[in-house]
Amino acid sequence: MATHSINITEKFKLFSDNWSPKVIAEMNDYQFKLAKVEGEFVWHSHDDTDETFIVIDGELTIEFRDRHVVLKKGEMVVVPRSVEHKPSAENECQIMLIEPKGVVNTGDSGGELTAENDVWI
């Protein structure tokens, strides 16, 4: 494993597709992924793991079945395992995801927004 510095802003310049997380680093069996998101994602959950969202730029809404949280730049949330959630962003938003390697973006729901996994940039 290379102990090189990773510039998060520069990494965001390397891709433009939405809802398609790109891996930038690995720590043990966890991965750091960047994603650009705009519009509505699908309701889903991850039965085997919590999932961390950090907003790098823009504003992200995460709906839960009973409420929602709005995350601005520099804010984060940990979504517990098995909790249904639906991310959305009115305007393009840049986020970092931290979760175990192998987690599929659409969790238990699948569908056309399911992204290829383990894509590094």
Add this chain to the structure above:
Amino acid sequence: MATHSINITEKFKLFSDNWSPKVIAEMNDYQFKLAKVEGEFVWHSHDDTDETFIVIDGELTIEFRDRHVVLKKGEMVVVPRSVEHKPSAENECQIMLIEPKGVVNTGDSGGELTAENDVWI
């Protein structure tokens, strides 16, 4: 576990001591910690885990035995397990650490800079 938003900048206002990581979130058996650092830390390594540093503000240097990396705001590095490293910062720097719960800041080295673990803010 509460699915509330966590504002990283606001959390940094809650403490002032250096080299004393504070936990702000937990994901599975991993923790997100904030630390203010200034001056030189001790050489150490963590035999059981990688360790991730993200610079939130300022500039952090991490020395390795054969070279060093300089991390500015928005840059990160994953230090592999067992790799000796020594963080330092000429001026106060704000960092986020991500690592498994229970990791001691001074790793195998101990000493007076060893901080109390699992301190939440």
